[in-house]
Amino acid sequence: MYQQAAWFTTIIFIAGIIGVFLYIINNSDQKEDYGTVKHKGHQLQKFYFLALIVVFSIATVITLKDLPFERAKAQENQIIVDAIASQFAFELSQNEFEVGQPIEFRVTSKDVNHGFGIYDENMQLIAQTQAMPEYTNPIYITFTKPGTYKVLCLEYCGIAHHVMQATISVY
Ligand SMILES: [Cu+2]
Structure with a gap:
């Protein structure tokens, strides 16, 4: 359209x-x-x-x-998850969630700029933000399907950028 x-x-x-x-x-x-x-x-x-x-x-x-998509907002009963990126891994304070549970990822970085992209099982990007040192960027997300999701870095951050990932399980 x-x-x-x-x-x-x-x-x-x-x-x-x-x-x-x-x-x-x-x-x-x-x-x-x-x-x-x-x-x-x-x-x-x-x-x-x-x-x-x-x-x-x-x-x-x-x-x-108006944006051509709906903007995610903070919810009252959301779980807060600290997501810290560094060369070359993501550290998540929690990585198991329930379907329908609103979550806020607070994304930051220990060293250089990284990307924080959440992919579903079909490797489709469903949410992303920048992981920046000295900044905290929120992602508000509610998983609607159970499964194994992946977090991949979206910004070239060094020699092992391509192996930088984390897993999220949704039940
Ligand atoms: Cu990277």
Whole structure:
């Protein structure tokens, strides 16, 4: 659906640009007094510049208001799990959970920047954040299916980055 909207928008913009080019080509043989043309052009420029600012400001406000996905929020009865990344392992204060239990992972790093990506059994990324030294980034997640989930590092952090992982079991 978003793909389609992107396509339509692109095509409309391309059509608009082609239209402008055709208009300019069509009118390029008309001779006018240089002074008048310059004056008119300047006025037009001012008008289009303002119009662009207005159109893009409105478009920005409208499109930034809502994310195309639901944002996870903190819950009252959530379990808090400390997740500490370091070269080249994840240390989780708990890695066994129940289906339907809201969890907050508090993700940080002991050394360099790492990624913290939670993958389901089909190796689809279901949640992720950065693991950064001196920062704690939360992930709010409620597992809806039992199974074995994997945590993988998503940022190249050194020679053994590719082996950096942890396992989460959900019952
Ligand atoms: Cu890494």
